[in-house]
Amino acid sequence: MAHTHQHSSGDTNSRRLLWAFAITALFMVAEVIGGIISGSLALLADAGHMLTDAAALLVALLAVRFARRPPNARHTFGWLRLTTLAAFVNAIALVVITVLIVWEAISRFYHPQPIAGWTMLIIAFAGLLANLFSFWILHRGNEEKNINVRAAALHVLGDLLGSVGAIAAALIILWTGWTPIDPILSILVSCLVLRSAWNLLKESVNELLEGAPHSIDITVLKRKLARTIPEVRNVHHVHIWLVGEKPLMTMHVQVVPPHDHDALLERIHHFLKDEYRIEHATVQMEYQLCHGQDCDLNEHGQHDHAHHHH
Template identity: 55%
Template sequence: MSHHCHHDHASGSGFRVLLVAFLITTSFMVVEVIGGLISGSLALIADAGHMLTDSFALALALAAIRLAKRTPDNKRSFGYQRFTTLAAFINAASLLLIVGWIFIEAVQRFIEPEPVMGPTMLVIAIVGFAVNLFAFWLLHRGQQDNINIRAATLHVLGDLLGSAAAIVAAIIIILTDWTPIDPILSVVVSLLVLRGAWSLLKETSHELLEGVPNSVDTEQIAQQMPKELTGVINVHHIHAWQLGSQQIVVTLHVHADGSQSHDKLLASIHRWLYQQFGIQHATVQLEYDQCEQFDCEPHPSHSH
């Protein structure tokens, strides 16, 4: 039972980290919107838009951690563990939309450059960078095996890059008055964010589509188990999927030769699955003959 306690503790600390990051991000987003409107800087308003999705991402992650802890019921026998994956998927999808919006906005700024108050923009961008750096440090310390916290960290990293770009753009505007640097840097940042969002979208889609987790090799289970465990003839009907960031579930049929006692063989199969792949939740169906395929009596000799 010890791993359950550890998991609860981990999700508790994850919740606190996310809550602090959420409060910091949301507060600064308001400052950035006001600053963007005063200075006329699209970079700041775009960064504030980015921070709005950060707040949304963090709020989703917080809700997901709370929901995932709810106990299973008659309607959801696995509980709400998959909700965290769903939240991370929505986060990744929202990042792709924002990147698209920034591209369109940047093109418009190239066509019609607008005046920007460099000094005001610089001050707010520096404060934003400090705020994002702190939020990123907090989240990066959290468990990175939690797909939810990783999604939130990715959002904040995008912000951190956005703030850095805004600082550079502000300095260039102050020194040279060349405003196109603003949209140019916002596109560069968007491309970096796009890469992370795409890989997260692939990973969460795979999990939502009941894909086999990366740590499990069904081919290896089918080939190695009969070689390594006495009493196993073959393994078939193997299905593996992932529930949340922690739990892998496997179901399989094992054709046994009857040389081992039922319970002993079952125990050794569970132990083997755990040692090879870290699988803790396996449903194993033992079959002692293939008679059900031929519709014959299991042991006709005993009927006399």
């Protein structure tokens, strides 16, 4: 049902991401070379920032490509998890780069380096234009963009700030000759990078550990389901996890024996899809109350989990 229009938007998403990735990667290389030639750490930090972008765009691109690969007997969910793994590796790489840049910045306070202001200014300005162009490419058009394209656009927006910072630093160096502005700005840019890396790390680890998506509170879901569908008496053994960005779910539902088993099942599926956008749920319907330790365990476990979240 939902898959008919996906391919066309998948293709445009894919093309957009490819363009943005090519531009970003190209300018990242330019900034690295420029940073080395001009001796500017702020440019190198911004290149680090651009690397986060290039990596984010690449992950997004792979996600769009892999999402199209059909599942097979070995990979029954297809290849969507690969994007999560890529995001995880990306996040770790970012943390390492940030640490290296901050380390270098601190040493530069003690041993200032000469900086070629004009080279720095020209490259930072070119980087700004490249970022604006990528941002425009990602934001053009109005058809639904997947979360990867949105995330990539946010990344590029963060990058714009990095480029503006590098331009400001270059101007200050040209006007006043005060070089410490360069390591100061590189530390600021590194903090931006670290923030996005940390979020990425948290999300990808949660997904790799089969964590429930943060947007879904299981206790609330169970209460809502029982309220919405009167035949539902009890909900237990609830498991929700993510593959790619698709939430998957299994649960046991104790119900009043219905006249029409399939119709009730259909209503439960509709509820999950409309309320929580869960399209892939395995629901086991039971007429007897769940006995045994495990039902109880599941109830308590869920409550603890909910409190822990708040």
